[in-house]
Amino acid sequence: MTNARPGLPEFDYIRPTGLDEACRYLKEHAGQARPFMGGTDTFVRLRDGVWHDTYLVDVKHLPGMRTIEFDAAQGLRLGAAASMNQVIDDPAIARHYPLLAEAARSVASFPLRTRATVVGNLCNASPAGDTTGACLVFDGLLEVHGTGGGRSIPLRQFFLGPGKTALASGEIVTALRLPPPPAGAFGHYLKLGRNALSDLAIVGVTALGYPDPSAGSGFRFRIALASVAPVPLLVEAAAEVLCREPINETTIRAAADAAMAACNPIDDVRGGAEYRRRMVRNLVRQAVTDVWQRLLA
Amino acid sequence: MAQHTIQMTVNGEPAVAAVPSQMTLMECLRERLGLTGTKCGCAAGECGACTVILDGEPVNSCMVLAVECEGASVRTVEGLSRSGKLDPLQAAMITAGGVQCGFCTPGVLMTARALLDRNPHPTDAEISEALVGNLCRCTGYLPILEAVRSAATAS
Numbered sequence: 001m002t003n004a005r006p007g008l009p010e011f012d013y014i015r016p017t018g019l020d021e022a023c024r025y026l027k028e029h030a031g032q033a034r035p036f037m038g039g040t041d042t043f044v045r046l047r048d049g050v051w052h053d054t055y056l057v058d059v060k061h062l063p064g065m066r067t068i069e070f071d072a073a074q075g076l077r078l079g080a081a082a083s084m085n086q087v088i089d090d091p092a093i094a095r096h097y098p099l100l101a102e103a104a105r106s107v108a109s110f111p112l113r114t115r116a117t118v119v120g121n122l123c124n125a126s127p128a129g130d131t132t133g134a135c136l137v138f139d140g141l142l143e144v145h146g147t148g149g150g151r152s153i154p155l156r157q158f159f160l161g162p163g164k165t166a167l168a169s170g171e172i173v174t175a176l177r178l179p180p181p182p183a184g185a186f187g188h189y190l191k192l193g194r195n196a197l198s199d200l201a202i203v204g205v206t207a208l209g210y211p212d213p214s215a216g217s218g219f220r221f222r223i224a225l226a227s228v229a230p231v232p233l234l235v236e237a238a239a240e241v242l243c244r245e246p247i248n249e250t251t252i253r254a255a256a257d258a259a260m261a262a263c264n265p266i267d268d269v270r271g272g273a274e275y276r277r278r279m280v281r282n283l284v285r286q287a288v289t290d291v292w293q294r295l296l297a
Numbered sequence: 298m299a300q301h302t303i304q305m306t307v308n309g310e311p312a313v314a315a316v317p318s319q320m321t322l323m324e325c326l327r328e329r330l331g332l333t334g335t336k337c338g339c340a341a342g343e344c345g346a347c348t349v350i351l352d353g354e355p356v357n358s359c360m361v362l363a364v365e366c367e368g369a370s371v372r373t374v375e376g377l378s379r380s381g382k383l384d385p386l387q388a389a390m391i392t393a394g395g396v397q398c399g400f401c402t403p404g405v406l407m408t409a410r411a412l413l414d415r416n417p418h419p420t421d422a423e424i425s426e427a428l429v430g431n432l433c434r435c436t437g438y439l440p441i442l443e444a445v446r447s448a449a450t451a452s
Contacts, residue, residue, distance in 0.1 A: 007319065007320075007321075007324065007340075008319040008320075008321065009319065010317070010318075010319055011318055011319050012299045012318050013299065013301070013318035013319075013362060013364045013365075038360075039360060039361070039362070040342055040360050043321075043342075043359075043360055044341050044342065047340065047341070056318070056362075058365065085354070108342065108343075108430060109345065109408075109429050109430020109431070110355060110408070110411075110412075110426075110427055110429075110430065111345065111348050111354075111355040111356050111357050111408060111411075111430055112342050112357055112360065112430060114351075114354040114355060114356045115356055115357075115360055115361065
């Protein structure tokens with residue numbers, strides 16, 4: 001009989017006092033221990049029996065993990081445990097990366113976003129992550145700490161497959177860095193869910209556009225797709241069309257077709273592959289048109 | 298597996314509980330502290346029936362470990378009324394008919410209380426957006442939205 005109210009499986013809660021201690025613990029218990037911050041994905045996967053860790057290492061209290069800092073030269077440093085609601089409320093993010101706040105606002109509900117984190121969203125490596133596209137189009141870089149010290153991983157090299165990342169055993173992401181945004185940039189996140197708010201993306205399209213006199217069209221775009229491939233996708237082919245040729249309805253259509261050709265969706269409970277492909281085309285067309293109109297305004 | 302003794306402030310009163318690592322705040326409130334107003338619906342952060350206010354912010358208490366709440370301040374539906382007087386939101390829910398089976402009501406009240414605490418005069422769109430994570434299968438939501446609207450107007 002199905003248990004109508006399954007609790008979490010047994011595990012030990014570990015609260016290290018420093019980053020090195022946390023990494024050492026994770027390394028020594030590789031395969032059995034997992035770092036967590038808000039837990040909004042971790043607890044669900046443990047309960048569903050997808051993950052079987054016996055140690056959960058709480059890293060959100062470690063120094064700097066919840067800090068959000070912006071500097072005009074360096075850009076944004078978003079502590080890994082900063083919550084989505086912190087991101088939505090942060091004045092520097094609202095001013096310089098409003099696209100990130102827009103994407104975060106589309107995630108689940110306010111109470112869930114009190115706990116959920118952008119970096120957790122990235123580390124889950126879900127192809128459907130709502131904030132992943134914004135982090136990709138802003139050219140994000142992850143600060144990582146391990147038992148051998150620190151390193152950086154460009155976000156575009158981070159995702160290896162559904163739930164699989166470039167993190168090695170004992171490594172923890174401590175922050176996301178976004179370089180200063182391109183001057184005059186506008187972005188838009190369009191999410192197709194089963195309802196207008198709060199649902200997981202059937203298809204998600206993130207578009208960022210900005211003026212660049214060195215581009216043939218005078219503009220450059222970066223376009224990311226969610227939920228239509230094993231990993232979050234940056235579609236260079238679509239961006240290329242909008243860089244090379246004067247932007248108009250025809251080239252926007254061509255870019256949308258290129259995005260549709262680049263994606264590789266599956267059939268699942270939220271939508272069919274063919275439906276998703278066509279929605280990629282429609283939503284890319286709509287997102288790029290919206291950004292384009294704001295660039296011209 | 299490890300047991301932890303945690304101390305919290307619950308509805309203004311000190312509370313102590315012995316909890317295993319994997320016990321959620323929702324389970325701790327219900328099973329250790331006897332505060333069964335907080336409901337377990339989905340246990341996955343989707344339905345909002347277990348919403349409580351943790352250190353001033355609304356959370357799905359099924360998505361928080363009790364052991365994480367050492368030293369925290371928790372407000373549950375039991376702590377809404379003061380000295381036998383209903384919170385204006387509770388009174389408005391009764392007047393508007395926002396309660397039918399009642400299972401979602403504690404979570405709705407806590408999410409709405411947190412909304413009005415941070416934004417005393419929300420627009421209709423802001424009320425709807427704030428309550429998007431509180432599922433109600435009875436009312437069709439309109440009486441609930443009306444209750445929040447009228448509590449905000451009255452305050």
